[in-house]
């Protein structure tokens with residue numbers, strides 16, 4: 001049994017007992033593991049409803065989120081368990097919880113509930129912690145999972161599905177970029193997009209993992225600030241999707257949410273071809289990912305398949321503008337993708 005961590009209002013009780021996990025007043029049974037991250041495990045869980053009670057259905061979460069379109073009909077959810085071994089990790093999880101709770105948009109994965117508990121004292125005699133974050137579950141996997149399966153089967157998304165998936169990501173990202181203050185997601189990549197296949201409709205795309213999201217705009221005014229930014233991004237922004245200005249930041253620079261537009265361009269390329277335009281370097285001995293990115297050495301697949309129109313390639317190139325100051329913003333991107341949708345969707 002865990003010991004309740006108290007100190008801030010945001011912390012609630014979570015108690016492990018008999019294979020079930022309590023998050024505040026709701027109880028969940030672990031069904032199976034769905035995935036794994038750096039210090040986290042993600043499980044499929046099912047809400048355990050109170051028996052012999054006339055109001056057992058709907059469950060506690062349905063009472064709490066009456067209007068939410070994200071709640072499941074059958075009480076299934078995704079539970080992320082984060083292992084926390086030091087204060088820095090504790091602060092990072094608290095920040096992930098704070099930022100995840102800011103946004104409300106159909107294409108951004110909402111945090112439904114959370115709990116942080118103290119477990120057992122570590123060698124320094126301070127407490128270890130575990131955090132439990134509850135999300136809607138999307139069982140068709142991430143865009144990365146889908147791309148891998150499709151590549152193995154020599155399949156690819158239709159032009160129409162590429163554009164519709166991308167349009168949804170833009171809608172979610174616009175919510176973050178137009179927030180007051182604007183937020184950058186900082187880790188846009190296929191592994192952070194959940195996909196749900198639907199009958200007679202394009203796949204549903206939901207952006208997740210706000211662990212690296214931060215207020216987007218900052219003025220860099222010294223060498224040490226530039227190096228600090230580079231160090232932070234090397235830990236938080238996946239390298240094949242990281243914008244050039246985050247690899248080699250000048251001592252006087254203005255950084256804004258257009259770092260995400262670069263990652264969005266790499267993600268559009270990935271929806272089409274299954275990997276970042278710069279990921280090929282990782283497979284080549286001696287190749288430098290940083291050089292390929294800073295010099296925008298995009299490798300386009302040869303051959304007629306997949307048969308995407310040249311307009312899509314030009315769209316990717318437009319987002320992969322190495323000078324951030326002239327890179328388009330999310331509103332420009334949405335205007336353009338809508339034009340492409342009306343031209344190429346049927």
Ligand SMILES: Nc1ncnc2c1ncn2[C@@H]1O[C@H](COP(=O)(O)OP(=O)(O)OP(=O)(O)O)[C@@H](O)[C@H]1O
Nearest residue numbers: 034035036037038039040042078135136137138209
């Ligand atoms: N809501 C969900 N529904 C279904 N599967 C999920 C959900 N959330 C996460 N997963 C699965 O768990 C994996 C890890 O989740 P997540 O990316 O949130 O962990 P992380 O620790 O932040 O990972 P990383 O170290 O890559 O940043 C995902 O790649 C996905 O396969």
